[in-house]
Amino acid sequence: MTPVIxxxxxxxxxxxxxxxxxxxLSVQAGEVLAIMGPSGSGKSTLLHCLxxxxxxxxxxxxxxxxxxxxxxxxxxxxxxxxxxxxVFQFGQLVPELTAEENVALPLLLNxxxxxxxxxxxxxxxxRLGLDGLEQRRSGELSGGQAQRVALARGLVARPRLLFxxxxxxxxxxxxxxxxxxxxxxxxxxxxxxxxxxxxxPRVAAYAxxxxxxxxxxxxxxxxxxxxP
Amino acid sequence: xxxxxxxxxxSGGREAVARLLMIAAAVAIGVGLLLSTVSSxxxxxxxxxxxxxxxxxxxxATAAAPADPLWWHARMDYYRGESVFRxxxxxxxxxxxxxxxxxxxxxxxxxxASPALAKLLRETPAVELGDRFPGRQVxxxxxxxxxxxxxxxxxxxxxxxxxxxxxxxxxVTSIATTLPTDCEYDCYGAGVHGDALVLVLTVxxxxxxxxVLIFIGTATRLSAATREQRYAAMRLVGATPGQxxxxxxxxxxxxxxxxxxVGFGLYFVLKPLVADVPFxxxxxxxxxxxxxxTQVAGVVLGVPLAAALAARFALRRVTISPxxxxxxxxxxxxxxxxxxxxxxxxAELGYFVADHPKTTNGQSLAxxxxxxLVMLGLVIAGPWLTLATARAVARRTSRPAxxxxxxxxxxxxxxxxxxxxxxxxxxxxxxxxxxxxSTINVNRGSIDGAPEVRKAVVATPLLGPERPAVLPSVPDGxxxxxxxVPGFEGMALLHDNPAGIGASQYGRERLVPVLVxxxxxxxxxxxxxxxxxxxxxxxDRNGVLDLQAHPDKEWPAAPxxxxxxxxxxxxxxxxxxxxxxxxKEQLRTLFTEAFPAYLTRMAEDYAxxxxxxxxGWRQLANVVLLTTLPVAGCSxxxxxVAGLSDRRRPFAMLRLTGAPLRLLRRVVAxxxxxxxxxxxxxxxxxxxxxxxxxxxxxMGYDLVxxxxxxxxxxxxxxxxxxxxIASTLxxxxxxxxxxxxxxx
Numbered sequence: 001m002t003p004v005i006x007x008x009x010x011x012x013x014x015x016x017x018x019x020x021x022x023x024x025l026s027v028q029a030g031e032v033l034a035i036m037g038p039s040g041s042g043k044s045t046l047l048h049c050l051x052x053x054x055x056x057x058x059x060x061x062x063x064x065x066x067x068x069x070x071x072x073x074x075x076x077x078x079x080x081x082x083x084x085x086x087v088f089q090f091g092q093l094v095p096e097l098t099a100e101e102n103v104a105l106p107l108l109l110n111x112x113x114x115x116x117x118x119x120x121x122x123x124x125x126x127r128l129g130l131d132g133l134e135q136r137r138s139g140e141l142s143g144g145q146a147q148r149v150a151l152a153r154g155l156v157a158r159p160r161l162l163f164x165x166x167x168x169x170x171x172x173x174x175x176x177x178x179x180x181x182x183x184x185x186x187x188x189x190x191x192x193x194x195x196x197x198x199x200x201p202r203v204a205a206y207a208x209x210x211x212x213x214x215x216x217x218x219x220x221x222x223x224x225x226x227x228p
Numbered sequence: 229x230x231x232x233x234x235x236x237x238x239s240g241g242r243e244a245v246a247r248l249l250m251i252a253a254a255v256a257i258g259v260g261l262l263l264s265t266v267s268s269x270x271x272x273x274x275x276x277x278x279x280x281x282x283x284x285x286x287x288x289a290t291a292a293a294p295a296d297p298l299w300w301h302a303r304m305d306y307y308r309g310e311s312v313f314r315x316x317x318x319x320x321x322x323x324x325x326x327x328x329x330x331x332x333x334x335x336x337x338x339x340x341a342s343p344a345l346a347k348l349l350r351e352t353p354a355v356e357l358g359d360r361f362p363g364r365q366v367x368x369x370x371x372x373x374x375x376x377x378x379x380x381x382x383x384x385x386x387x388x389x390x391x392x393x394x395x396x397x398x399x400v401t402s403i404a405t406t407l408p409t410d411c412e413y414d415c416y417g418a419g420v421h422g423d424a425l426v427l428v429l430t431v432x433x434x435x436x437x438x439x440v441l442i443f444i445g446t447a448t449r450l451s452a453a454t455r456e457q458r459y460a461a462m463r464l465v466g467a468t469p470g471q472x473x474x475x476x477x478x479x480x481x482x483x484x485x486x487x488x489x490v491g492f493g494l495y496f497v498l499k500p501l502v503a504d505v506p507f508x509x510x511x512x513x514x515x516x517x518x519x520x521x522t523q524v525a526g527v528v529l530g531v532p533l534a535a536a537l538a539a540r541f542a543l544r545r546v547t548i549s550p551x552x553x554x555x556x557x558x559x560x561x562x563x564x565x566x567x568x569x570x571x572x573x574x575a576e577l578g579y580f581v582a583d584h585p586k587t588t589n590g591q592s593l594a595x596x597x598x599x600x601l602v603m604l605g606l607v608i609a610g611p612w613l614t615l616a617t618a619r620a621v622a623r624r625t626s627r628p629a630x631x632x633x634x635x636x637x638x639x640x641x642x643x644x645x646x647x648x649x650x651x652x653x654x655x656x657x658x659x660x661x662x663x664x665x666s667t668i669n670v671n672r673g674s675i676d677g678a679p680e681v682r683k684a685v686v687a688t689p690l691l692g693p694e695r696p697a698v699l700p701s702v703p704d705g706x707x708x709x710x711x712x713v714p715g716f717e718g719m720a721l722l723h724d725n726p727a728g729i730g731a732s733q734y735g736r737e738r739l740v741p742v743l744v745x746x747x748x749x750x751x752x753x754x755x756x757x758x759x760x761x762x763x764x765x766x767x768d769r770n771g772v773l774d775l776q777a778h779p780d781k782e783w784p785a786a787p788x789x790x791x792x793x794x795x796x797x798x799x800x801x802x803x804x805x806x807x808x809x810x811x812k813e814q815l816r817t818l819f820t821e822a823f824p825a826y827l828t829r830m831a832e833d834y835a836x837x838x839x840x841x842x843x844g845w846r847q848l849a850n851v852v853l854l855t856t857l858p859v860a861g862c863s864x865x866x867x868x869v870a871g872l873s874d875r876r877r878p879f880a881m882l883r884l885t886g887a888p889l890r891l892l893r894r895v896v897a898x899x900x901x902x903x904x905x906x907x908x909x910x911x912x913x914x915x916x917x918x919x920x921x922x923x924x925x926x927m928g929y930d931l932v933x934x935x936x937x938x939x940x941x942x943x944x945x946x947x948x949x950x951x952x953i954a955s956t957l958x959x960x961x962x963x964x965x966x967x968x969x970x971x972x
Contacts, residue, residue: 053884074888081886092881096635105628109887114626137639 002065004029004193005161007218010049010059019045020056021216029160032184032194034207035218043197043213044165050195051084051163052076064160081109085154085162085192087183089169092150093138099149100125100134106157124152128182144175148182155186162187164196168203180206251483252490254866258443259491259531261859264502266523267495271503271516275375280405281327282313282381285398296321297399299391303690305820306833307357308809312345313381314361316397318388325403327383329373334385337363342374342381356813360820376510395690395697395825439650439856441534443863446647446870477536484535488528562641566612570605573598574914577921584925595922599660602918606656606911607649613910614903615641621902628887629894636871636899647860647867648904651949652911654856655942659915660922662934667923670932678777678831679807680754683717685815686773687801687828697825698724699798706822710803713818715811718751719803720744722772723796729786730766741766742800743786743793752802756781764793772800775831801826850941861952868900868956872963880964892964893957900953908946 003026012020019042027033037043048054049061052068053076061068063083068076085106086092093102100121107117125131128148138146147167154162167183168176184206187194196207204210211220285300299318304311319333326333334340339361341349346368349358361384369381391397459472503514519527576598585594615638622634637644689698702721710719722742725731731740744767746758754777758765762785771778786793801819805811812830819828872879879892920931 051884077883077886077888079886080884081888084886086881086885088881092878092885094632094635094878094882095875096639097632098635101631101635105882106885108626108628108631109891112626114624114631117626 003027003062004031004064005050005068005195006060006062007046007050008060008062010046010056010061011216012045012049012054012056018216020049020059022059023213023216023218024059025050025211025218025220027161027193027195029193030188030191031209032187032207033196034204034210035195035197035213036199036201036204036210037213038199041213042216043199045216046213046218047163047165047195047197051086051161052079081106082157083160085157085159087147087150087154087162087164087167089166093141093146093153095138098135098137099130099141099145102138102149103152103156106153110157121152121156124156127186128152129178142175143171144179147171147175147179151179151183151186155190155192158190159192162192162194164194166197166199168198168200173202176200176203248479248483248486251480252486254443254446254862255484255487255531255535256490256494257862258441258859259488259527260494260498261443261855262441262531263491263495263519263527264498264517265855266527267499267517267519268502268505268512270518270520270523271512274516275510275512278328278372279375279379280407281373281403282315283407284315284327284400284402284404285396286404293325293402295323295325295401297401298324299386299388299397300400301386301391301394301397303827305360305827306816306829307348307352307380307813309832310380313379315381315383316386316391316394317383318386318391320388320399325401327373327403329370330383331367331370334363334366334383336385336387336390338366339363339382339384340367340369341365342369342379344378345380345382348380353810356810356817359817362821371513371515374513377513378510390824393825439653439859439863442646442650443859443866446863446866473540476539480535480539481532484532488531491527491531561638562612562615564612567605567609569601570609570914573601573603573605574917574921576601577918577925580925581921591926595926599918599922602914603653603656606652606907606914609910610645610649610652610903610907611641613907614645617902617906618644627894629891630898633895633898633902636895637902641903643867643871644899644903645907647864647900648907648949649860650856650863651860651904651945652907654860655908655911655945656915656918658850658938658941659912659934660919662938663916663919663931664923666934666938667919667929667932668927671927671929678754678775680777680779681775682831683804683807683812684752684754685803685805685812685819685828685830687819687823687826688773689799690825690827699801699823699826702798702801703822706818709818710815713805713811713814715806715808716815717804717806719801720748720752720755721798722767722769722800722802723793724799725766725796729788730784739768741768741783741786742772743767743788743796745790745793747790749783752804753779754804755802756783758783759785761785763790764788769800772802775834850937854941861949864900864904864949865952865956868896868953869959871899872896872956872959876963879960883964889961889964892960896957896960897953901950904946904949904953912942 005027007023007025010020010023011018021042023042023046025033025035025046035043035046045054049056049069052061052063052071055069059069063079068079071079080086093099094105097105100118103121103124104112104114104117107120108114112120122134125134128151130145130148130152133141133145133149136145138149141149147170151167154164162183164183168179171179180203183194183196186192194207196203198204209220211218213219282302285302297320299320301316303314305314306312315327317327317333318336324333330340341361346365349365352358361382363384369383373383374381392399459476499517500514503512503517505511577595580594580598585591618634618637618641622631622638625631625634707719710716722744725740725743728738728740729743731738743764745764746762749755749758749765749767755767755772756765756778757780759782764786765783766786767783771781771783801823803815803819805815816828816830819826879895883889883892916931923929923931
């Protein structure tokens with residue numbers, strides 16, 4: 001089976017500091033993959049390379065067989081906008097927009113008319129337990145609520161791939177689990193592949209498979225393996 | 229705590245010091261401009277005070293004192309469109325009051341000239357100027373007597389009999405130290421309309437100072453987001469909200485104190501440059517640009533205090549918890565009552581269209597108070613208008629950039645409007661002023677009169693409480709000297725008409741024409757012509773002195789012979805030239821010398837007097853716009869940069885998720901340009917509306933579009949502001965790069 005996204009021998013350094021040193025990874029369509037590793041191991045850098053946010057100094061990133069690392073910034077931006085979704089640890093909602101508008105934003109960016117975009121965004125509120133919060137601003141939401149709004153935003157455009165970088169890092173364990181359950185369930189429901197970065201084994205447990213990044217190199221574990 | 233905060237502010241690493249310097253630099257520019265503005269206002273006051281003595285003899289200006297009377301006669305003369313103040317004096321005893329600027333009275337045959345006039349006298353042929361002042365120059369007038377280094381003034385010594393014989397001469401026992409209560413004829417010096425002037429200067433000061441204060445306020449908010457993150461870290465290690473407030477206030481105050489000190493330095497550097505700016509049409513004495521102790525104290529204490537309060541106020545917008553700057557408290561939206569003062573101000577002006585005040589002072593106060601109300605109204609209504617526009621656009625748009633920009637504006641419309649408030653005021657003041665000027669100019673003809681009228685040199689009796697003393701005749705010698713002036717073209721003597729031939733009744737007023745021989749009227753065609761076959765014409769005095777030419781006007785024949793007219797006293801001497809300045813000034817000098825009780829004028833003098841004040845306001849309006857413009861631009865730039873820096877992370881996140889950079893650029897451009905353009909359009913429309921109502925109410929004129937200068941200045945202002953916004957856009961790429969999202 002052809003992987004939806006694949007990294008081959010990625011190397012990237014920030015100045016004199018190497019972040020990735022020959023990291024390789026492959027993710028199948030519909031799979032949920034957790035990238036784990038200690039702080040500073042390069043797991044977020046690997047995710048950013050896979051998402052086309054950073055371009056590796058060496059190696060290849062293939063998305064559906066296409067060399068992502070050779071694309072222009074504009075092409076990678078278009079790809080991120082049209083095919084990828086993102087959920088980060090915090091600070092991702094535009095503070096001036098309502099929750100509903102935040103969710104609709106990727107659709108508006110893709111040229112969907114306002115009415116249609118909001119209509120597509122609204123069902124996510126019921127699905128993620130956010131009923132009645134549509135008109136709230138990010139400052140008026142709790143951390144868990146804001147993260148669920150961000151999740152809805154990441155999935156609303158039915159992306160092929162959802163990248164999540166420490167999506168529960170700023171949440172308490174109970175809220176974190178709720179968010180993870182919703183993320184995985186929603187992604188599976190619409191066939192979205194998920195790559196998530198975490199250092200928490202409990203979060204990683206929601207994944208089908210885990211990859212361990214240590215000293216800039218990735219090692220994939222088979223399903224059911226327990227991270228060290 | 230304060231000591232700790234001070235240490236933190238100055239030893240917080242390179243970034244903290246850079247931030248401190250940046251705020252201090254912005255505050256320094258603001259303080260420098262503020263001090264220059266305030267000292268300019270003081271200089272205008274002093275400029276007015278320096279010319280109060282020129283109103284000696286005017287009603288209410290001169291008190292009685294136990295002294296020997298001084299025979300005083302003042303008049304305004306002109307040279308090439310410039311006013312020349314002239315006082316003829318004759319003391320009657322040792323205690324006669326000595327005017328300022330003199331160490332002693334000039335004896336008959338002596339005069340004191342201002343330095344500018346003395347220079348002009350040296351550089352100009354005596355037949356054009358110097359011969360008007362009999363005798364020799366014995367000294368220069370001191371600065372105490374001169375409003376500006378460019379003032380042209382002369383004090384001549386005469387015998388008491390000579391002065392007494394002049395119309396409006398007065399025996400005074402003191403020199404004026406207060407403004408006259410009434411100006412029946414001429415009041416010399418721009419400071420005479422006290423109340424109106426104070427109000428105008430207040431408006432100008434507000435229009436200049438307001439944007440500077442906004443700029444200082446904006447500057448202290450620089451890097452607020454970074455600072456707030458730091459405060460969150462302090463909360464994490466146990467600092468209380470109160471302590472964080474103190475730290476924030478101290479940081480802002482330290483920067484403001486440094487900025488204030490540097491600002492004073494900047495003021496002293498700018499002082500000689502500011503002195504050369506002709507705020508009211510004339511330069512200042514550099515020594516007049518000074519500050520009162522209260523003003524110095526106000527700035528020294530006020531700016532740091534305001535910075536501390538601004539920092540305290542800014543922290544109310546965020547709740548800094550130990551876990552970070554977690555919640556934004558959306559400010560209360562501006563009340564829908566905010567446009568009320570603007571509407572009331574415009575309604576007041578509208579009311580005056582139907583029923584305008586009858587007295588001059590009443591009119592000045594009424595119109596100026598309406599204009600002040602409209603100006604305040606614009607500033608008060610601005611945030612509400614910004615909110616209303618932003619909400620209306622946000623509700624409909626499908627474009628993400630427009631949505632984000634409008635939501636941000638709607639979230640804090642006060643901040644959105646604040647950065648352009650200065651420009652809005654400047655646009656209103658300039659639009660209203662230039663709208664009024666242009667209409668007056670169009671309705672009253674060209675500022676300098678019609679081309680044919682500009683060639684004329686006209687001598688008329690000085691007005692006084694009694695019937696003017698007319699010339700029994702014009703000596704042949706004077707006629708011959710006039711004809712010998714190079715460039716002389718023709719001359720007519722318009723005679724007094726004691727019998728009232730051809731008089732008409734205009735309401736309660738009886739209009740008596742002057743009489744002129746048709747052979748002479750033919751030499752001054754701009755005034756009109758005789759009926760075919762007529763020998764003498766009866767000409768309306770106002771028709772003779774009109775700035776418009778009337779070559780087709782046929783004056784009615786007067787039933788009197790040419791010989792009888794020639795024997796009548798001469799009321800007006802009217803000469804025409806080839807329009808060369810030399811010819812005109814030579815004729816003026818000749819007439820001034822030959823007819824001391826007459827005033828010799830040219831069309832351009834009316835411009836230099838009647839419309840010079842209007843020109844002064846126009847100049848002031850331009851200065852307001854040109855000064856406010858860069859300040860408003862700086863505020864705009866600082867607030868755009870501060871806004872970008874505050875939203876570094878959400879913007880970086882948006883970019884990271886694929887939002888193109890041009891979308892973010894559009895967001896920034898829209899949220900800055902929309903309030904600028906919307907409120908500018910409102911300011912311009914309000915300016916025109918206010919001008920139109922004023923003109924209709926006061927003069928019955930319909931508003932005429934201002935000239936190109938207005939559109940050029942306005943266009944330049946808006947383009948420059950948009951340019952400033954555009955100049956901040958390259959920052960976006962840098963501050964929203966992936967590393968911003970990674971590092972928070």
